[in-house]
Amino acid sequence: MTGPDGCFGDGRFGDGRLGDGAFLAAAIEQARLAESSGNLPVGAVVVLEGRIVGRGHNQVYRPRHDPTRHAEIVALSAIPEELRDRFREMTVYTTLEPCVMCAGALFLHHVRRVVFGSSDERAGAESLFGRLPRTFQGEAERVAWEGPVAPDECDPLRERLFELVAERREGRRGSGGR
Numbered sequence: 636m637t638g639p640d641g642c643f644g645d646g647r648f649g650d651g652r653l654g655d656g657a658f659l660a661a662a663i664e665q666a667r668l669a670e671s672s673g674n675l676p677v678g679a680v681v682v683l684e685g686r687i688v689g690r691g692h693n694q695v696y697r698p699r700h701d702p703t704r705h706a707e708i709v710a711l712s713a714i715p716e717e718l719r720d721r722f723r724e725m726t727v728y729t730t731l732e733p734c735v736m737c738a739g740a741l742f743l744h745h746v747r748r749v750v751f752g753s754s755d756e757r758a759g760a761e762s763l764f765g766r767l768p769r770t771f772q773g774e775a776e777r778v779a780w781e782g783p784v785a786p787d788e789c790d791p792l793r794e795r796l797f798e799l800v801a802e803r804r805e806g807r808r809g810s811g812g813r
């Protein structure tokens with residue numbers, strides 16, 4: 636894995652600290668877990684002081700249909716209660732550029748850095764920056780929205796997501812609608 640900050644490879648910086656590559660690899664692991672559990676291949680982890688404090692994978696279809704269970708939301712929900720006043724110090728790593736719903740959650744919780752593996756030109760939130768309500772605009776200006784940092788690894792996951800969504804749509808049509 637290679638990245639603009641030079642810390643990819645084995646995922647560590649020269650001083651042995653875990654870098655973006657290692658955390659993105661953990662997010663990719665979550666994406667694989669999502670797909671193997673019958674969901675869409677998107678994964679996320681939340682990092683504070685070089686430590687993963689929340690992991691999440693897409694759970695929109697299983698165990699039960701819940702349209703809000705995107706990887707980023709699941710990972711934010713997994714953060715221990717005692718760390719929840721430290722969102723400003725956290726970085727969210729996700730395999731796919733966050734959607735508008737997840738960007739809203741990230742802004743509301745004042746997360747200041749988001750690193751994503753693959754960009755999402757169809758549903759990624761970046762195109763909205765500059766057209767947000769004033770409260771959110773302030774947050775959007777402060778958040779570092781970094782990506783795509785790992786298209787080689789994460790674009791195939793995104794393509795698989797589009798395929799799975801299309802298959803479900805076709806399946807519903809084939810069985811006489813939803």
Ligand SMILES: [Zn+2]
Pocket residue numbers: 705706707733734735736737738
């Ligand atoms: Zn989302």
